[in-house]
Amino acid sequence: MERIVSAFTGSSDQLDGKMATLKRKLQGLESKQDDVKEELKQVEYSFSTKKPRKEVQHWLAEVERIKTEVQLKEQEVQESRSRRRNQELHRSVDKLTTDVEELAEQSRFPRGLTLESHEREGVPFPTNGLIGKKFQKNRSEILDCLMGDKDSVIGIYGMGGVGKTTLLTHIHNELLERDIAVSWVTVSQNFSIHKLQLDIAKAIGLVISKEDDERIRAAKLARAFQRKKNFILILDDVWENISLEKVGICVGENGRKLILTTRSFEVCRMIDCKKKIKVQPLSNVEAWELFVETLGNQTLLSDQIKGIAEFLVKECDGLPLGIIVMAGSMKGVEDIREWRHALEEIRDVKHDDMHRVFHVLEYSYRKLNGSPKVQECFLYCSLYPEDEWIPRDELIEHFINEKLVDGMKSRKSQFDEGHVILNRLENICLLEGSERHEHVKMHDLVRDMAIRVTRVGPPRFLVQARMKLEDIPNEEKWSEDLVRVSLMTNNIKSIPFYSSPPKCPTLLTLLLCDNKFLRVIPRLFFMHMKSLTVLDLSDTSIESLPSSISNLESLTALLLRNCKQLRLVPSLENLTALRRLVLERSAIKEVPKGLEKLINLRYLSFRGCCDLLTIPDGILSKLSQLEYFKSSVQVTLRGKVIGSLEKLKTFSGRFEDTSEFNSCIRLWEEWEPEEYGIVVGYWSDDDDDDDDDDDDWPDVSGFRRYVTVKEPVGSEDTLVWPRGTECLELHKCHGITSLSHIATVKQPTDLRICDVRSCHRLRHVICSCCSNVPLFQSLEMLILEDLPMLTDVVERERSPSSAAASSMLSINTFSSLRTLDIRGCHGLKRLFTPTLLSNLQSLESCKVKDCRQLVEIIGETSDEDENRESTTAVMTMLPGLQILDLNDLPELKSFCNSSIKVSDSLECIRIGGCPRLMRITLLGDEPHPSLVRILVDKDWWDTVEWKHPQTKDVLQPYVKYMVKPSTSIIHLQRHGFLYTIGSVISSIQVEC
DSSP, X not given: OHHHHHHHHHHHHHHHHHHHHHHHHHHHHHHHHHHHHHHHHHHHTTTOOOEEOHHHHHHHHHHHHHHHHHHHHHHHHHHOOOHHHHHHHHHHHHHHHHHHHHHHHHTTOTTOSEEOTTOOSSOOOOOOOOOSHHHHHHHHHHHHHHHSSSOSEEEEEOOTTSSHHHHHHHHHHHHHHTTOEEEEEEOOTTOOHHHHHHHHHHHHTOOOTTOOOHHHHHHHHHHHHHTOSSEEEEEEEEOSOOOHHHHTOOOSSTTOEEEEEESXXXXXXXXXXXXXXXXXXXXXXXXXXXXXXXXXXXXXXXXHHHHHHHHHHHTTTTOHHHHHHHHHHTTTOXXXXXXXXXXXXXXXXXXXXXXXXXXXXXXXHHGGGGOHHHHHHHHHHTTSOTTOOEEHHHHHHHHHXXXXXXXXXXXXXXXXXXXXXXXXXXXXXSSEEOTTSSEEEOOHHHHHHHHHHHHHOSSEEEEOTTSOOSSOOOGGGSOTTEEEEEOOSSOOOBOOOOSSOOOOTTOOEEEOTTOTXXXXXXXXXXXXXXXXXXXXXXXXXXXXXXGGGGGOTTOOEEEOTTOTTOOBOOOOTTOTTOOEEEOTTOOOSSOOTTGGGOTTOOEEEOTTOTTOOOXXXXXXXXOXXXXXXXXXXXXXXXXXXXXXXXXXXXXXXXXXXXXXXXXXXXXXXXXXXXXXXXXXXXXXXGGOOOTTOOOOSOOOTTOSEEEEEESOOOTTOOBOOOTTOOEEEEESOTTOSBHHHHBOOOSOOOOOEEEEEOOTTOXXXXXXXXXXXXXXXXXXXXXXXXXXXXXXXEXXXXXXXXXXXXXXXOTTTTTTOOEEEEESOTTOOEEEOHHHHHHOTTOOEEEEEOOTTOOEEEOOSSOSOTTOOOSSOOOOOOTTOOEEEEESOTTOOEEESSOOOOOTTOXXXXXXXXXXXXXXXXXXXXXXXXXXXXXXXXXXXXXXXXXXXHHHHHHGGGEEEOOOOOEEEEEEEETTEEEEEEEEEEOOOBOO
16 A cells, blocks of 8 residues: 555656656747747837748747646646546646647747748749640649548659649649648659658758657657648659658648659559549640640741641650650751651650650750760759759859860850750750759659660769668679769768779769768779769768879869868879869868969869968969969968969958958959959957858858958058959958048949948048048948947038038939948937938938937038027938838937928838937828838837827827837848848848
8 A cells, every 4th residue: 555655656746847847848938939929029010021930820829829738737737636647647748748849949940930021931833834624624623622621632643744743833833822831842763751751841840850760750740740730741753652650741630631743553542542633644736735835936837847746746645744845856946857857766666655755855865966065964964863953053063074165265154155055955845944043953754864875875874863872882883984973962881992993994973972971982992083084072071082082183173062071181283184172161271282283273162161271372373273262261361372363253262451452452453353252350250150150251142242351450551442342341440430541442333232340430431531432332231330439421521611511422422322220329419411311312221229429310511509400491302211210319309400301202110219309300290101100119109299289190000119129130131132240239120
């Protein structure tokens, strides 16, 4: 009896301990919930039209549900006296603890909390129109199933190339139009449960990558599914039976459904699809319609050619992929002999559907035989994994490495030629292009055809990309006639020490990249690869390169990007043919020996090599062919050396001081790199605000030419400014008093953003004696922060005549300015003079915060009594102003001394922490037609004085009371470019 009592008491104590743990974890979750709510409030009170993502709304609702359940469970635990009930409570508390842990993990929200105005809760995919009654019928049937209560698992099956994915793409886009949550995951032939779980988790915003146990991942996925309502998951290109339970796919309730596409009816049956829909080939009429649409109007079909074309289309057996590719290959062909030859080629095969479509695809490839380089570029795409969207720029870099484009051309011309080749392959439908024209992809059947071509050769390829390999292929597969080998994106851990290394004397390309577990390569592995030109070991864990690398005298590209364990690189002095060397984000501490011997080197990158502190003198000056050079920001470079590299088109590097910077820029006076990122001054780890980014450079996304100065530039120093600079950052330049003093630019520049911070002696942005400086004529964004001595944006002339002052300011200065952001400038008393205001015709957003002495926004042109009322009304327009934000301005008394008419475009006004501002003359008696919102402190709004009592009632519908925002990183998206200011400042998220 005592043991029973003891066991019961112990069980109660354990339950109390579990309950205490649950409450502690719940407190952590509630803290995260508060952070999320606070950040969402900041968005709400910052003139933004953004709204929370559905996953965020669902997460908040789940947290509230869990909180309620925990409260109820706590009460049950306190009241329970039954041993059996205690056991049930143990299980319930364990489940609640797991739920709380999962919600805490989900709170990362990698896509952010809110939707941008241009975003949807899913991205519509580019697609062509659906052709054919059967397709329309299938579309309607699938949508009816999805909208109904039955058929939770729907299988779409049919032969390859028949249009299953195209059909589902239309379904996907239509579901988005109906505001239904939908996620798309491509499965492909070589899938694994682990990868599928990760892909689904990523698609639904769940983080499970740190969980190794397959069953736990499945449980987390299942719980995530169970919390969803009216959600549809699409699995495209399923090749074999998938256990939904093992993966963690939970459908069938609350509108959760699964659609899959497959080539096999058996797969639909094994997965227990409740509804199975077969996609049939097109009829002859529909096939002809698709062929003519793809062929385009530029190809004229005579009656004779039309008859041949109709027979050609029939030979495609109604398969849309075959029809599209065939039409693409015949675009612009008007010679009847070519049409007859095409028909003869296609008919010369057995009447087997898949054999026929492969032959159609292969015919389109063979038709490129007049352009062998284009054929090679096409086959090169098959080296990438199935269903991979390949960045065009990355592909073209490979084309350059492989000399598939003219190696004697400039880098820009090579890229132009590469894009022309990819455009041609897209136009003949052998490649698919992305919506933004940044990526290309091979349809899986087209890729299969390309691999079939290279399997027999020439050229002979060995392609086993993303095949879950843990070892490299056996010796017998390394045949002597191989030209390219791709083993990328596998799990290869080591390369065995063969009794005889692979003998591949004709091998040109070896891609071992993205084998993250690969650590060691045998010393003699490359011994018999004398012709090797491209070796890619990027994203592996190798710690050193074997000495046999030094004998690859034909090597033109050695790619070692993201090899974060790599410390030792053997001598490169024999690799005189090398044109591209990439060591980005490796662990090397010194440059490889023999680097100065690489006289043909055109591309060199040490970016992100944080342990590399110096490049010895005399090396870079010998690399006269360099077109692309990026250094680690820890390395100090010589200005004269960089300036003397006359072929340099892309550059990132740091100069120790303005003297070195100027010496480089003076040598650039006759020419200038097309892209550059320059840091001047000392750089420490504290300057890098993004801990998750392995890169070591300032975040200036969207800019091709930027300069960051981080040193105490003196008032006597002058910067010789590169004319093409788009973004200028001046941080902690304590010696300067005016920007116009340090810039010697004589002509207009491309400067779009100027960010000036912590320059503690800066008094003016532009001095009155040189206010015509062209540095600011194209400026779109001006950020002034932590400038305690700043008194004016433009120094006012000390003259009794305001005309004298106005004559000093060029009409073009600040004429393009769209955003003005001023913070922590405590010496500023007046923001604008009427003269400066007249230049700001493009200003859209004006934000002023934490300027302790600011008295008025628009002041007089002289510095006499600041309280004097002007005798002349100032009627100045800001025609483009949309956003006005005034915050933490304790001395602000008025907008201006006289009435002023402001933009009819004004949408949002925010006023907070301005206790002495008692009248809002800016708003007038009636709201502007564009006005959307007025954000204010309630207590302050209630005390505002009005010229006409009814004005407050007229404006009240636009008023929203705000809370004090917390600190976060500011993101401003402005007219197509995103600029991230990497410091912790009060958040104002502005949607333009």
